[in-house]
Amino acid sequence: MNSVILIGRLTRDPELRYLSSGMAVSRxxxxxxxxxxxxxxxxxxxxxxxPTADFINIVVWGKQAENCANYLVKxxxxxxxxxxxxxxxxxxDGTKRYTTDVVADxxxxxxxxxxxxxxxxxxxxxxxxxxxxxxxxxxxxxxxxDDDDIPF
Numbered sequence: 474m475n476s477v478i479l480i481g482r483l484t485r486d487p488e489l490r491y492l493s494s495g496m497a498v499s500r501x502x503x504x505x506x507x508x509x510x511x512x513x514x515x516x517x518x519x520x521x522x523x524p525t526a527d528f529i530n531i532v533v534w535g536k537q538a539e540n541c542a543n544y545l546v547k548x549x550x551x552x553x554x555x556x557x558x559x560x561x562x563x564x565x566d567g568t569k570r571y572t573t574d575v576v577a578d579x580x581x582x583x584x585x586x587x588x589x590x591x592x593x594x595x596x597x598x599x600x601x602x603x604x605x606x607x608x609x610x611x612x613x614x615x616x617x618x619d620d621d622d623i624p625f
Contacts, residue, residue: 475556481505489542499538530574552581
C-alpha cells in the first residue's frame with residue numbers, strides 16, 4: 474500500500490506547466506510540522522537554525538493542477554492525499570540525482586481566498602451561507618428548526 478495524507482503550508486507558489494499533450498501539471502512544496510518533537514526539542518532546533526518541519530515536494534495533475542496554480546499561494550494551509558513516487562535523473566554535471574515526490578490525488582484547500590491576489594479567509598462566513606434561510610427560500614424541503622421545535 475502506498476498512501477500518504479499530509480497537512481502543511483506551501484513554501485512557494487505553485488508552478489504550472491502544460492505537457493505537449495495539453496495535460497496540466499503543477500509543482501509546489503509544503504512544510505509539515507514535526508509534531509512528535511517536544512516543545513523543548515523544537516526550541517533547541519530553532520536556536521541552532523535547524524528545521525522543525527519536513528519539506529515535501531508535491532505534484533498535481535489535470536484540472537486540479539490548474540486550480541492549485543490559480544488559488545494557492547505561499548503560506549496557505551492545504552491537505553494532500555496521494556502516493557509517494559521516487560525517481561532519478563542525471564544532472565548536467567553527470568551525477569545521478571534521486572527524487573521523492575508526493576503525487577496528489579486530492580488537494581484540499583484548508584484556507585481559502587478569492588484568488589492568488591485575494592484575501593485569505595480561514596473562517597467562512599456561515600451567516601452569509603444561511604442567507605437563503607433568512608429570505609424564507611425552501612431548500613429542497615428543508616427548513617431550519619427553532620430550538621423549541623426540537624424534542625430533546
